[in-house]
Amino acid sequence: xxxxxxxxxxxxxxxxxxxPLIAIALxxxxxxxxxxxxxxxxxxxxxxxxxxxxxxRLGPAQMRIDVEIASIYDxxxxxxxxxxxxxxxxxxxxxxxxxxxxxxSELHGEAYADxxxxxxxxxxxxxxxxxxxxxxxxxxxxxxxxxELRFDRAVENRADPEARASILLPPRKIDILTSEFGYAVNxxxxxxxxxxxxxxFDFLDSAEDDRDFTMLRGSARATWRPAAPIxxxxxxxxxxxxxxTAFDISGINRDATTYGVLAGVSREVSARLRGRIGAGLFRFxxxxxxxxxxxxxxxxxxxxxxxxxxxxVTAQLFRGDVATAxxxxxxxxxxxxxxxxxxxxxxxxxxxxxxxxxxxRYRGPGADTLNSWSLAAEGEYxxxxxxSLFAGATYARRSAHDPLDEYSRAQFQVGLRARF
Numbered sequence: 001x002x003x004x005x006x007x008x009x010x011x012x013x014x015x016x017x018x019x020p021l022i023a024i025a026l027x028x029x030x031x032x033x034x035x036x037x038x039x040x041x042x043x044x045x046x047x048x049x050x051x052x053x054x055x056x057r058l059g060p061a062q063m064r065i066d067v068e069i070a071s072i073y074d075x076x077x078x079x080x081x082x083x084x085x086x087x088x089x090x091x092x093x094x095x096x097x098x099x100x101x102x103x104x105s106e107l108h109g110e111a112y113a114d115x116x117x118x119x120x121x122x123x124x125x126x127x128x129x130x131x132x133x134x135x136x137x138x139x140x141x142x143x144x145x146x147x148e149l150r151f152d153r154a155v156e157n158r159a160d161p162e163a164r165a166s167i168l169l170p171p172r173k174i175d176i177l178t179s180e181f182g183y184a185v186n187x188x189x190x191x192x193x194x195x196x197x198x199x200x201f202d203f204l205d206s207a208e209d210d211r212d213f214t215m216l217r218g219s220a221r222a223t224w225r226p227a228a229p230i231x232x233x234x235x236x237x238x239x240x241x242x243x244x245t246a247f248d249i250s251g252i253n254r255d256a257t258t259y260g261v262l263a264g265v266s267r268e269v270s271a272r273l274r275g276r277i278g279a280g281l282f283r284f285x286x287x288x289x290x291x292x293x294x295x296x297x298x299x300x301x302x303x304x305x306x307x308x309x310x311x312x313v314t315a316q317l318f319r320g321d322v323a324t325a326x327x328x329x330x331x332x333x334x335x336x337x338x339x340x341x342x343x344x345x346x347x348x349x350x351x352x353x354x355x356x357x358x359x360x361r362y363r364g365p366g367a368d369t370l371n372s373w374s375l376a377a378e379g380e381y382x383x384x385x386x387x388s389l390f391a392g393a394t395y396a397r398r399s400a401h402d403p404l405d406e407y408s409r410a411q412f413q414v415g416l417r418a419r420f
Contacts, residue, residue: 043306043312043342043344044342044350046309046344048344053385058098063097066097067092068091070415071414072411073088073413076409077158088119090119096110105137106135108133108134109132114127124171126171134148145183146182146183147179147180148179151178152178153176154176156171157171162326172203173204176199178200180196192220200215201215209244210244212245213241213254215241215242217237217240222234232265234262235261235263236262252290254286258285258321260283260321262280272305273303275314278300282320284331291364296320299335300319302316313341316336318334327366328364330365334358337356338356341353341354348383354374354377355375356375357374358371358372360372368401370398370399372398378390378391378392380417387419390414393410394411
C-alpha cells in the first residue's frame with residue numbers, strides 16, 4: 001500500500017503496511033512472538049547479543065518506547081529553484097508501541113510524534129503525530145482476518161509537486177483517517193486475499209478545501225502455488241475518489257474511479273530471496289466529461305535479496321494512477337523505483353543506504369514531467385542496549401520542463417536514539 005500520492009501521494013502509500021504482514025504471520029504454521037524476528041528480516045532487526053532490546057512487560061503485553069533527537073542542517077528549506085535558504089532544525093521523534101499476542105491472534109498499538117523546530121525560519125516549524133491500532137485473528141486453520149484503524153496529522157512536504165502554499169505561509173497540515181480490513185485463506189495450492197479500505201484526507205487550511213477527498217479502495221488476489229517456494233498471482237483492484245467540493249480551483253470535478261489488474265510471481269519468505277512483483281494495466285475513469293479517460297501500464301512489487309545473513313538489498317517498484325488537483329492537469333501517473341541496502345558492518349555498527357527515482361507525468365493542457373532523484377545514507381553506532389549515535393545525509397534533485405518546478409536539496413543530521 002499506496003501509499004494515490006501527491007500529498008495524497010506521499011502519504012497514502014506509506015500508510016499501507018500492517019495488514020498483509022499480520023495475515024502472513026497468522027497463516028503460518030506456528031505463532032510468531034511479538035519480539036521474534038521472522039526469517040529473512042532486515043539485518044538492522046537481527047538479534048545481536050549484548051545489545052538486545054528489553055521491552056517493558058505489561059502483563060501479557062510488551063511495550064517499546066523509542067526516542068530520537070537530532071540536529072539537521074538543511075541547504076534548501078523551501079525546496080525552491082533559486083534564492084535557496086538554508087537553516088538548522090532540531091527534531092524530536094518519540095514513539096510508543098504495544099504488542100500482545102496469543103496462539104491465534106495479535107494486537108498492535110502505536111503512537112508517535114515528529115516535532116521539528118527551525119532556528120531562523122520559524123514558520124517552517126511544525127509537528128506531525130499519529131496513532132494506530134491493528135490486529136489479526138486466525139478463526140480457523142488457513143484463515144486469517146486483519147484490521148487497522150489509524151489517524152495521522154501530516155505536514156505537507158515543500159517538495160511535493162502538488163504543494164500550493166507560498167513560502168510566506170506555514171506548510172499545510174493534513175488530517176488523515178484510515179480504516180482497513182483484510183481476509184485471507186490459503187489452501188495447499190490455492191490462496192485468496194481480500195482487502196478493503198476507506199481513507200479520508202482533510203486539509204486544515206480552508207484554502208485547500210478542493211483537495212479534501214475520501215478514497216475507497218478494494219482488491220482481490222488469487223494465488224496459485226504449483227511448487228514451493230514460487231507462487232503466481234492475479235490481482236484486481238478498484239480505487240474510488242470522492243472530493244469534498246464539486247469543483248476544484250480550475251473548475252474541474254476531480255471525482256474518479258481507477259480500475260486495475262496485476263499478474264505476477266511471488267516467492268515465499270526464504271533466507272536469500274523473497275517478495276513479489278506484478279505487472280498489468282489500469283484504467284482511469286473520471287466523472288467529469290471534460291476529462292479524458294486513460295489506460296496505462298501498472299507495476300507493483302518489492303523484492304529483497306540477502307546475499308549474506310547481515311546484508312539485505314531491497315528493490316521497490318510502482319507505476320500507477322495518482323490523485324492530482326494541479327491546475328491544468330487532467331491526470332497524473334507516477335513511476336517509482338527505489339533500492340535500499342541494509343548492512344551490519346560490525347556487531348554494533350549498522351549502515352543503511354537508499355537510492356530512489358520518481359517520475360510524475362501529468363496529462364492535459366498543463367502537462368509536465370517531473371523527474372526526482374534522491375540518495376540517502378546513514379550510519380548508527382550502538383553504545384549499549386539502550387542508546388545509539390547516528391549520522392546521516394540525504395540529497396534530492398528534481399528536473400522539469402518548468403524551471404520553477406526544479407530544485408536541489410541536501411540535509412545532514414546527527415543525533416541520539418534511545419530504546420526502552
